[in-house]
Amino acid sequence: MPRSKIDIPYHVDYLSILDETGTVDKELEPDISEDFLLNIYKAMVMGRRFDERMLNLQRQGRIGTFPPITGQEAAQLGTVVNLRQSDWIVPSFRETVAEIWRGRPLETFLLYYAGYNEGVNIAEDQNNLPLSVPVGSQTLHAVGLAWAIKYRKKDDVAMTWFGDGATSEGDFHEAMNFAGVFQIPVIFVCQNNQWAISIPLSKQTRSKTLAQKALAYGFPGIQVDGNDVLAVYAAAKEAVERARAGDGPTMIECVTYRMMMHTTADDPKRYRSDEEVEGWRAKDPITRFEKYLIDKNLLDPKKIESVDQAVKEHIQQAVDKAEIQMKELGDPLDMFNHAYAQLPPHLEAQKAYLTKELAETTEKE
């Protein structure tokens, strides 16, 4: 019985197209229309400015805790823009700009983070799952959706996002294994932003890449420069095409960086250095994409200014709208909405109890 080697084809591609200096690899440059490039750019700016505005609102106490996305605009948009309306998105809690791209109105984020259940308001024609907080758990729902898509013989896909921390959770591994076994149209997008609250990637895994985890489950994994929207786009396009063609799942690891805190309740100065953060600032996804678009004569300083202005106005309108809605959404009894398809008798009784309490308390005041 000799001791022999089992030949396992083993490689993980790394893809970078637009480097941090804004230089593009012409051979790998994806073919994207000018309008679409500008739409992606505008969305990236929206993601950044909306984050800044929410941080401002949070510091003023007008909204509660939220998880910023600054630095991850390319990873989210480069992937989500490859989907069509009938595809499904399965976000974690840090996919704000991917959700915006899919049509989630800005004011709903503000309502949600101000503590209103009504902040989740998904139109019937949107295949967008609500954000999921328990880390990694949503990946299994993408697997379920993708299985159902295959069962119904549709050529839609399901795309799910998660962080580097999620790759330590059992749910993630179970999702990956099921996806491989069932060969279903799901795309796993890991936004490897280097930190799971205070835990750096080096304490999260001994693996050289996160993308290689896909190999163990029998499907391709690719690592991309997650701050390079062209590389993310190209990798995601390939993955979506494979999935649509019935060739099964893909995992895309976007190497990026969480420029801000985990959530506004966190203080990153306790565990990471300013130098590290500054090092990543030089790799900003928006700066290099701006340079690319300027080089293509699609942007100039004036246009950049006008995009910024339009984005800020859009955000202001959403803030105004949300503040009006918050005043209208005061009814505590609405907490019983959506508890069940039909409220069972014991909950009707509990709702009546609260109704009476509210009436009697208000009378006295």
Added chain:
Amino acid sequence: MPKMTMVQALNLALKQEMEKDDTVILLGEDVGLDGGVFRVTDQLYQQFGENRVVDTPLAETAIVGMSVGMAMYGLKPVCEIQFSGFSYQNFHQIENHASRMRWRSQGRFEVPMVLRTPYGGGVRALEHHSESREAFWSHIPGLKMVIPSGPRNARALLVSAIRDPDPVIFYEPKALYRAFREEVPDEEETMPIGKSVIARKGTDLTMISYGAMMRPTLEAASELAEKDGIESEVIDLLSLSPLDDELFTESVKKTGKAMIIHEAPMSYGPGAEILARLVEKSFYYLELPVERITGFDIIIPLFSRENHYIPSVNRIVRTARKMIDRLK
């Protein structure tokens, strides 16, 4: 005696137990350098090093399952699950292993671990960060379930939990983490697990509560005494399992009236078990039906409405007045 918040008092308990006993190991997400997201383990990593305060990868099942193994080797793991809302991933390791190992191995192995986790609402948090699901754990045979209500008893009970030979779920009321300070002695202090205490003496009505709800309950008792002359006896359960039913049934034998206050949903909540014990042990002394003031049987709403969900002083006072009025 120094005045401490609950966070500082819990930190003191961990620090002193770790100094005394090198089998005490802390593990969990962000418990090391970051000191835990609520800072309960602040500076312990710096004092004891990475082998005593272990920053783990992000996996609740693994944190708890690994603790079971460590405990069987003779260590005393104190693991932190960042929010109780994320403890359902590890529910399986508690229900299937931690709570059964003594029984399964016919006494050969024991699992003297503690699972610390913050629970409850009132801190303007996101989904999964405000629930009260103590009933789940209290229902599991082989497990102990402790919920302190202030800095001093939190410190004493955590020391007892670490020394307890059985697995203990230690629910920390996060709304009380920094809500008030109490004198906490520097010298060692423990409290027995499975014993409740009288937090306020009274003769007219028995109020039974625990954890974060002790504050509105005591406030309501003061208001009722001042404005209505109703003297409530307030019982702080401190442990839900084992449940000390002696103190509250004896109290009800005296007052004839009982009210149970908890933040967890009503149906199959801790109040249901307390009520059953009252019926079993003090039925003939009850002058009125027992009242339960609890969370509603729905998911706790996001924070703009949570104050109407969580039992309030007003709700407790009004219910007490209605009870007393029925006897007039």
